[in-house]
Each structure stands twice: as structure tokens, then as C-alpha cells.
Amino acid sequence: MLALPQQLALGEQLVSSSDALCGLRDVFFAGNGSAMARRLGELPAQLNAYGVGSQPTPLHVFLRASYVTGASIHQILVSQQFDSVGLAHRDADFALRRGKREPGYDEARVDEALRQALAGSGELSVNVVACSLNLDPPTVWRKSGELARQLAVRHASFVAQRSARKKEDFIERVRSIAKRYKAAGIVATAEDIKQELDDAGCGINEWKRTTVSEVLAETFAAGFKAFRERSRS
Structure with a gap:
């Protein structure tokens, strides 16, 4: 094995x-x-x-x-391809195995780990800290509630900032592609942008779809207007 x-x-x-x-x-x-x-x-x-x-x-x-x-x-x-879906040994009888009880809660050790996470970037959540200490997150919340709450707030702020940065990066990528098309004299479509991004989320994420549409309108507004005027004449 x-x-x-x-x-x-x-x-x-x-x-x-x-x-x-x-x-x-x-x-x-x-x-x-x-x-x-x-x-x-x-x-x-x-x-x-x-x-x-x-x-x-x-x-x-x-x-x-x-x-x-x-x-x-x-x-x-x-x-994960099985020759048969029936049990080969239905009569197997294994003794019930119980997990060993974890050692007592070391509050000083846990609190120090939480403080270190607080002093960091905020990337570590309470769950991550608890798992790194081989503890259940609810136990950490119950025993070290105040520090856990502070870390949860900090982690939430980190996640929000990271999400904002990702959104900003996505917008800049879309604008860069749209400008490249415009410089080549081509009016890009939403499908063009999606293919260039190679991002499956563009088809299912409403915010991304809206962002692509808004950037296209922003970049090619004059071209769209000229096209409509030519169509009318």
C-alpha cells in the first residue's frame, strides 16, 4: 500500500x-x-x-x-472504478474503535497561537489555528473566546481586502484586453474578452459578466455610437 x-x-x-x-x-x-x-x-x-x-x-x-x-x-x-458493488465479506465484524481522548486544553499555548495569528496578515482563521493545534474550533471559541473573536474580525477584514484586490485585478485585466483590441481597430465582444481571460467564472458569475459589459461600453462607447449612426443612415 x-x-x-x-x-x-x-x-x-x-x-x-x-x-x-x-x-x-x-x-x-x-x-x-x-x-x-x-x-x-x-x-x-x-x-x-x-x-x-x-x-x-x-x-x-x-x-x-x-x-x-x-x-x-x-x-x-x-x-474509483469497482468491479462489483456488493460486499465481499458481509460477516466482517471489527471491534468498535474509539478515538483517544485529546490531552487537556493548554490555554497558554492556544492563546499564544491566536496572538501570533493576530500579529500576522490576518490570513489565518480561527479554524486554521485550531486545526494546527489538533483542536476542534468550537473548543477554541469556548475556551479562548475573546482572542478568537478578535482573530475572526481580523480574518474577515483580510478576506474582504483580498476580495477587493481580486476584483481590482480582474477589472484591470479586462480593461487591458479591451484596450488592446481597440488599439488594433477591433471592437471586442464579451465572448472575445471571456476567451482571452480563460476564466470559467465569466460565464456564471454575475459580477464578472457585468464588469465585462461595463468595460466594453466604457472602452468602445464611441465605436458603438458610430456603428449605430451608420446603421441608421
């Missing part, structure tokens, strides 16, 4: 542990995470944490799943 990455064929790649687990759940257990957890000897909440990616899936879970389903490790972690 550990040698699997070296055995991949050209074009193959490993899927994430959460995607691999969800694939097993959906194919062999009809999407029923609780039934899968019982069969593999895991607590439903624990298996759900693996499935959403909040915790890495231990290797023993995939080994148990391979035995129960009959799927190979390659099918589970690479192809």
Missing part, C-alpha cells in the same frame, strides 16, 4: 482520502455513512470527520474497507 504512489501508471494519480472514503460510502453503502461506520468498526461522527476532510483517514480504515467490499487499494485510492 505504501508503494502505491510508485506504481501509478502514466496519467494516474491518487485521489484525496476524503474523496476515496466518500466513493466507498456512496457505491457500497448507498450513501449511508452510519452503516459504513458500523461495518468498519468506526464511530459515525469519526467517519464523517474523515469524509469531510477535517481529519485524515487512517490507513486501517481503507484496509478494513478493502476487506469488507472486496475492492483493491488501487481501486479505492486511484481509479
Whole structure:
């Protein structure tokens, strides 16, 4: 199993542990995470944490799943193409595995991590800090609420500023493309801009669609007016 990455064929790649687990759940257990957890000897909440990616899936879970389903490790972690959707060993009975209790909450350590995040750019959220300390975010909020609140405000400001910068960058890119077309004597269309940007969001994001239209109107207003006048005459 550990040698699997070296055995991949050209074009193959490993899927994430959460995607691999969800694939097993959906194919062999009809999407029923609780039934899968019982069969593999895991607590439903624990298996759900693996499935959403909040915790890495231990290797023993995939080994148990391979035995129960009959799927190979390659099918589970690479192809997700299964020869059969029935369980190979329905009688498998694994002892329930309970996660070990985490050590006591080290308030000084957590508070220091939160203060360091506050002193930074604001990119780190409370969730990121909590996960880096192997703690549940709700626990950090409950035990270090004031620092968590301050960091949440700072992170929200960072996200807002980053979003504003991305919008400004997008507008400048659209204007640059439109000006290039204008300099070449070509009246660009929205489709021209979308192809130049190579941004799938232009087709589904209302703000981006509106921005492209507004920049085109701003750049080619005189050309549009002349075209309408020629059409009328």
C-alpha cells in the first residue's frame, strides 16, 4: 500500500482520502455513512470527520474497507472504478474503535497561537489555528473566546481586502484586453474578452459578466455610437 504512489501508471494519480472514503460510502453503502461506520468498526461522527476532510483517514480504515467490499487499494485510492458493488465479506465484524481522548486544553499555548495569528496578515482563521493545534474550533471559541473573536474580525477584514484586490485585478485585466483590441481597430465582444481571460467564472458569475459589459461600453462607447449612426443612415 505504501508503494502505491510508485506504481501509478502514466496519467494516474491518487485521489484525496476524503474523496476515496466518500466513493466507498456512496457505491457500497448507498450513501449511508452510519452503516459504513458500523461495518468498519468506526464511530459515525469519526467517519464523517474523515469524509469531510477535517481529519485524515487512517490507513486501517481503507484496509478494513478493502476487506469488507472486496475492492483493491488501487481501486479505492486511484481509479474509483469497482468491479462489483456488493460486499465481499458481509460477516466482517471489527471491534468498535474509539478515538483517544485529546490531552487537556493548554490555554497558554492556544492563546499564544491566536496572538501570533493576530500579529500576522490576518490570513489565518480561527479554524486554521485550531486545526494546527489538533483542536476542534468550537473548543477554541469556548475556551479562548475573546482572542478568537478578535482573530475572526481580523480574518474577515483580510478576506474582504483580498476580495477587493481580486476584483481590482480582474477589472484591470479586462480593461487591458479591451484596450488592446481597440488599439488594433477591433471592437471586442464579451465572448472575445471571456476567451482571452480563460476564466470559467465569466460565464456564471454575475459580477464578472457585468464588469465585462461595463468595460466594453466604457472602452468602445464611441465605436458603438458610430456603428449605430451608420446603421441608421
